[in-house]
Amino acid sequence: MKMRTRFSMVLLCCLLAACESGSSLVEGVVGQSVTLTCTYDIAKHGVLSACWSLGAMPRFGCGSQIAATDGDHVTEESGRYKMLGRLEGGDVSLTILDAKKQDAGEYSCRVEVPGLFNDEKHSIELIIMDAPQTTTLKTDVSTKSIATTSKAVQMTSSEGLQNSSSLNGIKTKLEKHSITGSMVAIGVIFGLILVGAVIIAIIVRRRQRITKIHQQLSSVPSVSFSSTSSSLHLHHQAAAMDNIYQMDTDEYDYLP
Incomplete structure (x- = not known):
């Protein structure tokens, strides 16, 4: 009897482990939107419900649920957490708008497949990086360069006056x-x-x-x-x- 009980427990743990997908790593940037991918085979299963949770997904339910869908429509969204994927294509991905440093952490997606222990679960680790900073280059202008620039401006002015007088003469002749x-x-x-x-x-x-x-x-x-x-x-x-x-x-x- 004890052997049968142990075998059942081992089988149950194997089934639960088989239902969970491996975790993945996603990188985001502060101030930008980041998408956590979660999809299922809609051609095989048909339209399914799905939910997103902060942290690890519990054995049952969706824990700290932040977004959910019934397969046809989005039924729940929280703040900057949006489900913008094509539901009709089996895309139940989660998009975080205007990512912040505190958004980093673990996120879980559960797709409710009919049957005992058939749910598909996806765990994603999100890392938020700082936005790249733009550096400005400062150039020192020496006295020599200023003098050169001034001389070039004077030469350009004199040339402009000569050209202007020539143009006036040509204009008079043409008139x-x-x-x-x-x-x-x-x-x-x-x-x-x-x-x-x-x-x-x-x-x-x-x-x-x-x-x-x-x-x-x-x-x-x-x-x-x-x-x-x-x-x-x-x-x-x-x-x-x-x-x-x-x-x-x-x-x-x-x-x-």
Whole structure:
């Protein structure tokens, strides 16, 4: 009977030991967020509840519980302790926001797997390190370097003045050329306008004279001949047409 009892105790201890995972070490930095990883096979077990505890995980329950989930939603969070993992993917990790020195220590995660002594437990040792300090380098400026800098500034100023005067001269020349070019352009435009006005006046005057000639021709009485003298009639018409062209030519010859 005693042998059976001892065997049962040993078997129970083995089962409990088998359910606990090995502890891991995580390092964090003061002022930064640090994540303690805890996951389970959701494809194998389905959606499971989980909890986080400060210190070692007790045999049953979650001890000093600081965060918990029912598998679908986060049911408990404390202060800077947040469960920000993908619950639908079996990620029940714990994130500590704005880590501080006093956050260092042991943390435990329990995933409640159905069945006797089937819970998965993870122990994590957290170490918080100081934030790296930035050092400022101080440089001593000697009198010689100051004098050199002053001389360089003076040279730069004189060069700037020379460049400024050169630029002013170039600008003046460009303004003169611009004014001369503008005057030439204005003269050309006025010349073109005058030529166009003269041409228009000539065309108008010629049209007026042509109109006057046509009016004079329309006032001349027509002469008709009998059918027996058709050749004479044609001769007079041709002569009349020649007179018209001569009058037209004479009018154009007297144009100013």
